[in-house]
Amino acid sequence: MKRNREQSQRLIQFWILSLLFVTLSMLLSAWTTSYSHTNHNRETTVNAVVQLMEDQYARGLSLDDMRPWLPDLLNGIKAKQMILYRGESVEFQWQPKGVYEVATMHYRRDLNNGLKMNLVLTRTPLVPAFSSQEWLLVAIGLVAALGMVWFGRGWLEREMSGIELLALRASRINGGDVEAAGELVKGERPLSVSRALRKLHRNWQQEREAKLELDRQIRTRAFIDHETELGNRMFFERRLAALAPNHRFRNQGVLCLLQFAGLEEVEPARRLPVLKAFIEHCQPILQEHPDAVFARLNWLQLALVIPMLPLKEADQLAVKLHRIGARLPLPEGAVKSELLNIGLAYFSREEPLEQAQEEAEQALRAAQLQGESSWFMYDKGAVDRELAQGSVRWRSLIENALTQKRFVTLFQPVLDENGAVLCREMFSRIRDGQGKILRASLYRPMARRCGLIPRVDRELLALALQQMQAHGWQQPLVVNLACESVLHPRFAKSFIMLLANYHIRRTQLVIEVNERELVQNAERMIPVLKELKRTGIQLSIDGVGYTVEGTHYIERLPVEWIKLHPSLVHQVEHRPESQLVITSLTQALSNRGLTILAEGVESAEEGRCLLQLGVDGVQGRHYGEAAPTTE
Template sequence: MKLTRLLTNKLTSFWFLSLAAVASLFLLTAFISFMQLTSEFQQQKVTELETMLVHHFESGESSMPLDSWLPSVLSAYKVTSLVLKDRGKTLYEHHAKEDSSGFVYYESQLNHGSNLSLSMKLPQPFKMYSFSWLPLIVFLTGIGFIVLFVRSGYLWLSTQLQGIEDLAVRSKLILNNDYEQALAEKGHGKPRMINRALTHMLLELDDAQKQRARFDQFIRSNTFLDPETGIGNRLFLKNRLDALSNDRGMMAPGVLFLLEMEDLDLLLQEIGEELIDEILLQTISDINQILDSQANSIFSRRSYNQFAIVVPQISLKDVEKLAAKLLKVCLNHQLPDGISSDDFYHIGAAYFKVGEAKEQLIEEAERALRAAQFQGSSGWFMYDKGAVDEELAKGSVRWRSFLEYALVNRRLVVFSQPVVDSDMETHHLEISSRIRDNQENLIRATLYIPMAIKCGLTPQFERQVIETVLFDLLGDRNDTKTKYSVNLSLDTLMSRAFIRWLKTTLLEYRHLTPRLIFEINEDIVVHNREQLASRLDMIRKMGASLCVDRVGQEVVSTQYIKECHFDLIKLHRSIVRQIHLRQENQLFVRSLIGGLYRTEVQVFAEGVESFEEWQTLKILGVSAGQGSIFSDPVEEV
């Protein structure tokens, strides 16, 4: 763009200088011609005077004294000085009043039958003539018209070349893959046909990208969603359970519900597919409304008449309330005549805690479902195996007191985990946090963050994390390159006080801002895009990078990644887990990376735990990975 403007300026300047040079050459030629003409005119007068003197002496008119006629002639010719000699003897001498201007000297021999010599002094020929007002006005008017013409031509050429600069602006944006801005910059590019062609191609490209996003969503929908109900399928449930567990078992407490509709397949033959679909859709809609208040919940279909619900980070008391709500909304449904809801819905629940095996969890939920069916009427059942997490069972009042104490006394402990690229170089460090209690025990984030959300203290904790990163980690003078990523929750991003503080802080430490990466959950971005657009745009304009994590947790269009201008995305661990054995997960990654072709968005992976997973991810085009294969979270001192 700068080069194009520079060339435009050079072209207009060359044109202007060319016209100025022509005009100057014209004036110079006229001036030289004027001097030459006056000089020749003066030379003619000198020749005429010499002829007159020769004629005077040859015609025998020597008896007529020179004083009688020569002075008037010399005055007419403006001769300043004249000396006429014969063999060294002065015959006539004339001297007029001189001024301080320059003179021209003439000396010649009059050899026409005599030995006369003549010497004269005349003023400079071009000084003998002066312009009158009329020629001067004509001359100045001509100069004015020339200047006006040159100026008008310069402005016209600059206007014409501005269209080329507009085309250069759009071309630069296209080369930088900023297609949206290039489409918005329609301008007045010239030639107009090229400008319209660019607009047409950009519109076609935008539509093709949207079609690609819809096609990618279609692929993922057919891979992970149940085609009849639109919720997750059995494969989706397996991936999400894998993400909640590792080799040591489940990583957080929670509950697994299995909801089964009794003899739904036999009922299909009696009442038809249309009524069955209506029952399923109504049941799914009501359950989704209940699960909206449960963060990170999973709802999927295991078989034709059985559904699975997983809710992590929930206490045993809340499990009983949630089970009662689920059963209540199911019993409120109006079933076709002749079908009773008293023995139609059965729910089996299995509560799990940290470290329990995933396979054991599913087995216990199936046993609980069988027990609920043996009871003979619609209801729910859960084995009481004493799996209550004591910390999670604390009351809300105790949790609020403890969390406020941790904030005031800065009991937050920061951990970092490296994100490693394909060259095994650290791209950045992701920051996580824990709380140290009075017994010097560390309370994990999966335990205290849900309680902080309930108590409305999430913005304060995340602000303290950012302060620690800015003041302690980024303030290290020995390390001026390492980048750090910090997670932001929905409550934090929607807090006006936090956004004002963040804007002020980033302005104050703008030299450190390029080393900050803010991560936002994909679920938060997708469902709150309009409310978060201005806040995310502010963070990006301040110089920080934006990352969306847990990508693939839900089946959604990836168009939001381009619209919100994210720099990084992190695949959810449910996609990464055993990806070398799962063709459908590989298809998801290929589709995602293909949809981001020609963008600068980098794709990273979370939860990489084996060499085979990392090799497969690199082959698929993933830029960097994060997980236990590289390093576990390390406490930052």
Template sequence: MTLRVPFWERSIGVRIIVLFLGMLLAVQLASFTALQASLSQHAHRVLPNQLREGERLLQSLLERKAGALVDGARLLAADYGFREAVSSNDADTIVSVLANHGARIGATEAALLGTDFALRASTAAHPNELVAVAHQLRDSAIAGQPSTIALVAGTPHQAVLVPVRAPLVVGWVLMAFPVDPHLGDDMRDLSGLGLTLVSRRSPDGPWRLSLTSLDAGRSAGLVGEKWPASAIDQPMTSVMAAGEELGVRVMPLGRPPAHGAAPDILALVSLSVDDAVRLPRDLQLALIGITLLAIGVFAVGSVFTARRVTTPLRALAAAAERLGAGDFETPMRGQRRHDEVGELSQAFERMRTRVAENQAQILRLAYWDSLTGLPNRARFREAVNDAIAERSTIAVVMLDLNRFKHVNDVLGYRIGDLLLIQVGQRLASHLVREGELVARLSGDEFGILLRVPHAALALSIAERIERAFDEPLALEEHRVDMRAAIGVACWPQHADDGDALLNRAELAMYAAKRRSSGPVLYAPSIDVASAQTLTLLTELREAVERGELRLYLQPKLALDDGRVIGAEALVRWQHRERGLVPPGEFIPFAEQTGFIRVLTLWVFEEAARHHRRLGAGAAELVLSVNLSTRDLLDPELPLKFAAVLARHRVPAEAFCFEITESAIMDDPARALAILDRLSEMGFQLSIDDFGTGYSSLAYLKRLPVDEIKIDQSFVRSMQSERDDATIVRSTIDLAHNLGLQVVAEGVESAEVWNMLRELGCDQAQGYHMGRPMPVDEFARFVERKPASLPAGARAVALTLH
């Protein structure tokens, strides 16, 4: 699939042109934006002043109109016939004169009020509105301001109030004139501002349009506003009307309303903010012309600059193609230039002269380990394949250092590096034939290619290499003991090709690591075992669920009279396809994966369940469960055991847990805390395989143990080996002096039995007394040899071995 590349990314020249023109447009746009912002700021600063001047103009127009209306009203008040009619209280004459005179001067409403401002005559359909207006004007008219704007018949009117004198004031004439409909046009012609009058009948009622010089859209937007009382004090209020921003000056007309309320009549003096900030058309044309001219000039300059840059770059690209093709002889052109392109050409020339040297260095880095100077995995694999291609009989020895990480952690990485270097040198000293080599395959893993005629010689060399590690490595002031797991595989005996040979040597190495018993020569069974362990965990889980595990018991007897005092329980796996699986095939795997916790709990559960079925004396038996490292790191272990005891109604005193020193070593603090809790619950503790560790006495002092179990490696040969007999005697004396019981395992003859009894050992276990047997068979065994000794002297040991 071909990706489409934008045209501006295909050429530096195009990008230069686009960049220059883009910068120009950006500058022009920034200038236009700044100008527009400046105009906007200027407009918002100047417009309130224009609106204020418009407000003054409107006041002047209204005052001029009011003066003319007052003069007309005074002519009527000074008319002799009108005054005589008022004096004679001739209502018909008064109404007639008011109507005729009002019509002549344009008044639509007229009324005569008494000196008490009570209505005496009116031409209005709603005379009460005129009376209310008269009361509004009363004080101001007396003070010489006889006019106002008021709502009459629902529309704004200019109202005037003048006295009737004969010669004293005998009444008042009120005349109302509709606001001049041309008032808005006059405002627009004189100032360019718009005028809109709005009114409402009640303080909460909607505003209604009374007069406007604006179009329908703008005027509708102004009428739709709320116009609170606070808007009156603002220099300018911005309003969106018909999609356009208007600046509005709010001017109340008529008498001031009650405190805090908006007036009933508003004059809205307005102008367009958008028009004020819009650039004049001639200025717009000038800017467009300047921009087009600049674009043309920049385009020509950009094309010239782009060509100056791209032409030498194309020459350098062609030179790079030649270098890529392996041509390191042709010199670079353009080195005489004194600009950046010249510097680039010189750099290319220096690169050309160094590439050949770098090629050799790269090959070395690809095939050799920089720390040890040995070949790496790639070179080792190549050498193995080359030897196979020559049809030579060869062997691959794979070696992995034990505890190398520990060396790094304790002594530091610098000492670890020195160790790897010395190991490589020590391994290389065993190469005697042409074509053999040592390689460092990974962190602490080495490989050795041997040209040997048969596997026996390869294994012999591997054993000699292992013995070479008997001598400690001297690393500055440190002397480090180092061991290694070694695997051996041969061609063509064990593999058809190099990769398979390396793989099988590695499998043999891992087998040696597991067995800890010296070099391992590859065998097909190693592959089978590897494949089987892939499914072993799943099969173990299914074995527990399907009930394939079996509990076997081996008798334990008191040495003083030979009576049965307990048994050691062993777990057996009755596989549905493979039959009885040896414990050595699944117990170590369970310990590695952590599944040993499940097996431990299963053994404890089964022992508790069968406790009362073991014979007449079963109620007094103490059952011991072997705990592994994984178990002692489980903080919930005491709670799990307590639940089993409660479920089967068995006391904690009926059990004893056997532990080994290795089970405590991983995390002594946590292990000891768990053991203390178990002891507090009433369980007994026993040290298993006593004498095989290196800190047994220290743990005898720290652990709350009740007994020790002498390892069978000492017991089995004590008849023939005096040293073993001495160890057993010393252990028994030590334990008794500490108040501990002693159990000897591995008793396989009457002679060993008699020797242990003479030495004062408490309990014995082994094939001489009985082999492991199912629970039912053991129950019958107990019935034949009843356990009648006092509680606390009998034990059943449950292990997983």
């Protein structure tokens, strides 16, 4: 803006100087013409006097005959002196009375009769001798001219200011602020360009919204049950596949099947309100478990998976779900005593997926065999001891890890299509009192339950900044933040203070948040993330595609990175519906300047397919395990 302002001032100054130069040139030309014309008139007058005297001599008149009227003639032409002489003898000399010292010019002429004439006239003045009225007119003309110059300067400044505003908006657009194209800025010039920019922005925005809506529709039609707005069977299977890559669970959890047997004799149109009411009453419970997967498998069966849920809480969950079913208003024909049967299977880490599904079905059949609404937990005695620890022990373990610096950091590269490192993502572990390493998927859910996740994330941020400063990586480093950390009242301030302690390129730090958490808490999270963004960092959204969420949050948040959920990535080369979702997403975001990544890539075939679909980078065990350091 300052540079544009300086250019405008130079243009205005050049315009004023040019105008003054033209004006002065015209005045000088007028003066020169007037001066030359006056001198020419003097020459004409002198020649006329000479011609008159020669004519008089030609008629036979003598000098004495001319003496009576010659002084009057000389006074008429305002002569100062006239001398006629023959040889050295002066024949006639005239000079007016009361002559004052003024600048004069001498005109010498030879007459036909041998006389020589020396006529003295007043020198032509450099400044014309105007009357007071004439000077008044000249002054009025000059004032009017200066007024027009001043008015023109003001008009030109306004016009140039409008051009500066338009140039400023253009520079913002070139800098990536696409929304600036749609702003209505008063005073921009030229108006046609300003209007064209706004029109182009409206057309672009409509096209972008259409793409986003198409992406949402594709994701919805592929994975959503349109009656209940829950995920469908395909959605559920994809999420289970993400929880159990290679058909083995990565973490512990519970798989729950809910069968509404008491609605079998009810017309389908009258079943739906009961299912919707049940789902609505379950939402407050499920909000406590952001990683939960809730889906409708068929007309009367729902499925629920909650990773990292302690066994004791799984029992409590079953009781709550059963109570919700007991309170539902039922239509005519429903069997209240047999309304809802719940079967639960607790799965452990590395347990086969098919085994957990079979056990959940067996638990559901066992609940149905009891003859009334009930729930049944499949008991195989395989509860993981790590997860069975009480909240008090977990709190103590995590607090000790914080105070004694027991966190271990690992780094996994993200590669582009040429195999170059796009960025690195940081993962974490903690050591317990016996030196055993505990995974983030185990300790982070417990840190959430104990309210320690903001402290944990702050510690991990400090470790990330230390590694960035120590290694001097040229590529960005991605650090995950939980929703609770972002929403903590003092987190933004502590984050800014933490950044000030390290000498790093802030654009190399990427803060990553989960899409589901962002959408559920958009009104509170987006202002905080914008405040963090003003420090110079980058923002990333992971877990994209885990739920059927629209990407409209990108309109409100300046995001640089998007990361696809592993459920979309798993065996993508064999799943046309996943390919369709990814293609629609990449096309919808094609004009945003975002980098789209895919995590959880387990094979070269998956990686090749993803890159062909428009994904910019891939991350997973096939391309490199997370390691303590990455060079």
